[in-house]
Amino acid sequence: MIDLIHVTKHFGDAVAVDDISLSVARGELCVLVGTSGCGKSTTLRMINRLIEHSEGEIHIDGQQIREFREESLRRRMGYAIQSTGLFPHWTVARNIGLVPRLLKWPAARIQARVEELMALLGLDLEEFADKYPHQLSGGQAQRVGVARALAADPDILLMDEPFGALDPLTREGLQEELRELQGRLEKTIVFVTHDMDEALRLADHLVVMHQGRIKQQGRPLELLREPADAFVESLLGGEGRGLKEAALLPVSQRMLPLGPRLLARERIGQQASLREALSLMLWRHAERLTVVDDDDLPVGELSLRRLVGVRSDD
Amino acid sequence: MTECRRLVVPLCWLSLLLAATLGMGQLEGLFRVIEPDSRQVIYDRAGFLTLLGRHLSVVGVAAVLAILIGVGAAIAVTRERGRDFLPLVSQLASMGQTFPPVAVLALAVPVLGFGTLPIIVALLLYGLLPIVRNTLAGILGIEASVREAARGMGMSSGQILRQVELPLAAPVILAGIRTSVTINIATAAIGATVGASNLGDPIISGIVNGNTAYVIQGALLIGLLAISVDSLFSRLPSPGGR
Numbered sequence: 001m002i003d004l005i006h007v008t009k010h011f012g013d014a015v016a017v018d019d020i021s022l023s024v025a026r027g028e029l030c031v032l033v034g035t036s037g038c039g040k041s042t043t044l045r046m047i048n049r050l051i052e053h054s055e056g057e058i059h060i061d062g063q064q065i066r067e068f069r070e071e072s073l074r075r076r077m078g079y080a081i082q083s084t085g086l087f088p089h090w091t092v093a094r095n096i097g098l099v100p101r102l103l104k105w106p107a108a109r110i111q112a113r114v115e116e117l118m119a120l121l122g123l124d125l126e127e128f129a130d131k132y133p134h135q136l137s138g139g140q141a142q143r144v145g146v147a148r149a150l151a152a153d154p155d156i157l158l159m160d161e162p163f164g165a166l167d168p169l170t171r172e173g174l175q176e177e178l179r180e181l182q183g184r185l186e187k188t189i190v191f192v193t194h195d196m197d198e199a200l201r202l203a204d205h206l207v208v209m210h211q212g213r214i215k216q217q218g219r220p221l222e223l224l225r226e227p228a229d230a231f232v233e234s235l236l237g238g239e240g241r242g243l244k245e246a247a248l249l250p251v252s253q254r255m256l257p258l259g260p261r262l263l264a265r266e267r268i269g270q271q272a273s274l275r276e277a278l279s280l281m282l283w284r285h286a287e288r289l290t291v292v293d294d295d296d297l298p299v300g301e302l303s304l305r306r307l308v309g310v311r312s313d314d
Numbered sequence: 315m316t317e318c319r320r321l322v323v324p325l326c327w328l329s330l331l332l333a334a335t336l337g338m339g340q341l342e343g344l345f346r347v348i349e350p351d352s353r354q355v356i357y358d359r360a361g362f363l364t365l366l367g368r369h370l371s372v373v374g375v376a377a378v379l380a381i382l383i384g385v386g387a388a389i390a391v392t393r394e395r396g397r398d399f400l401p402l403v404s405q406l407a408s409m410g411q412t413f414p415p416v417a418v419l420a421l422a423v424p425v426l427g428f429g430t431l432p433i434i435v436a437l438l439l440y441g442l443l444p445i446v447r448n449t450l451a452g453i454l455g456i457e458a459s460v461r462e463a464a465r466g467m468g469m470s471s472g473q474i475l476r477q478v479e480l481p482l483a484a485p486v487i488l489a490g491i492r493t494s495v496t497i498n499i500a501t502a503a504i505g506a507t508v509g510a511s512n513l514g515d516p517i518i519s520g521i522v523n524g525n526t527a528y529v530i531q532g533a534l535l536i537g538l539l540a541i542s543v544d545s546l547f548s549r550l551p552s553p554g555g556r
Contacts, residue, residue, distance in 0.1 A: 048466060050462070050465060050466055070468075071468045071469070071470050072468065073468070074465070074466060074467060074468030075467070075468035079463070079466035079467060081459060081462065081463060081466070082459075083457070083459035084459070084463070085457075085459040085460050085461075085462055085463025085464070085466070086460075086463070087460060087463075087464070087478060087482075088457075088460070088482065089481050089482055098467055098469075099467055099468065102467070102468055102469060102473070145463075148467070158466075
């Protein structure tokens with residue numbers, strides 16, 4: 001879907017992005033992560049030509065991006081940024097309808113699309129359609145920003161630290177919603193962040209960048225298990241990696257079928273992460289948990305030994 | 315209803331201005347008290363309405379030109395291609411303001427001759443700064459993220475200018491135009507010294523002939539005109555619905 005082939009970007013003598021190659025498959029959520037100044041935002045902005053790359057090739061669906069008119073290229077990609085960039089003089093509804101209006105959709109279709117998106121992102125039509133951006137909270141504004149990016153139903157969504165300025169609670173909520181949306185809409189998303197927890201939580205494909213180069217890329221669990229070098233390891237949390245990995249694995253992966261023993265008193269959902277299970281054990285001083293399904297019916301059990309991955313349970 | 319109410323104050327000033335223009339002759343008694351020794355106490359070389367009309371048209375022409383040039387120049391130097399000229403233009407505009415209009419008149423008369431043209435040039439130069447400065451401030455003051463999002467969404471530079479930059483900068487630009495026009499209504503009076511006939515005539519003629527009544531009549535009308543126009547500007551609806 002998106003292919004970067006030996007792409008380099010110079011700003012004068014400085015090299016911002018240094019010979020990177022990257023493929024993002026259709027429907028994949030690719031997260032670029034790294035410290036500030038590592039070139040991740042520059043890379044993102046080269047994809048919609050807000051920044052022109054100096055060398056190499058960037059392809060969208062096999063076609064070079066320079067073959068498109070800049071404006072038409074951007075109109076087929078959603079773009080969401082940290083500070084939202086909502087137009088302060090336009091209402092929420094008008095902001096969301098921006099790209100469809102640029103594409104000259106008929107008014108009725110734009111109206112219907114705006115209503116659909118507001119529902120999708122949990123923005124009450126009555127309450128928010130006629131509000132101005134300064135009347136929204138940070139989380140609401142970011143929802144509007146994402147709705148605007150999705151408005152013309154683009155295949156590709158570029159997101160530059162969209163949740164960076166939000167409080168942790170709102171951020172986690174929106175991350176979860178983004179994952180869920182992604183599952184439903186099957187967009188190809190390139191997401192930039194410096195927050196490793198966010199990166200691990202969201203990514204199908206994780207790309208670690210440092211000083212303009214790609215240090216390592218792959219599935220989050222692969223990177224956690226086998227970091228390429230000390231930098232990637234420390235960025236991934238060093239000694240804390242165990243907990244980060246535990247946060248990615250569901251309880252259902254390590255639980256055992258219900259045994260003949262009495263059910264443990266403490267319960268945990270099978271979709272919860274191992275990290276949550278461990279936390280519950282620490283909190284309740286429990287060695288065993290009963291795993292329950294969505295209807296709160298016991299489906300298995302999880303011992304501390306199983307949780308930490310000791311192979312046999314003897 | 316609220317639309318009407320916004321206009322009450324400017325309409326009051328306007329009617330006061332009209333009343334004073336048309337009814338100056340009725341105040342003869344009053345001016346007689348101020349200037350008991352003069353034979354003539356009401357300026358009569360031209361009707362006040364005519365003078366008012368000429369005054370307005372001089373200021374109007376100068377304002378239209380200043381807006382076209384000022385806003386145009388400010389837009390040009392905030393485009394990517396014109397960025398290099400940004401310091402130059404803002405400096406030129408501030409020089410225009412420091413240059414006294416009287417000096418402009420003195421320099422312009424030999425070139426343009428007597429009459430209305432030199433005063434239009436002087437007012438144009440004098441009125442440029444507030445417009446250029448405010449247009450620049452308005453456009454440059456727009457949050458970078460808004461422009462970035464506009465570009466990222468695929469708006470062309472023309473669309474960004476018309477739909478984003480100008481509407482967002484409009485209140486600041488309008489404030490600049492308001493300052494410029496209000497100042498120039500007062501400044502236009504000096505045009506009378508180079509033969510441009512306007513509300514400055516009674517003042518100059520009053521000074522020359524030692525007739526305070528004339529001076530007061532001219533000053534009163536100019537003052538009322540400036541207040542009326544200023545108050546009209548303050549009632550302009552601000553775009554953006556804030």
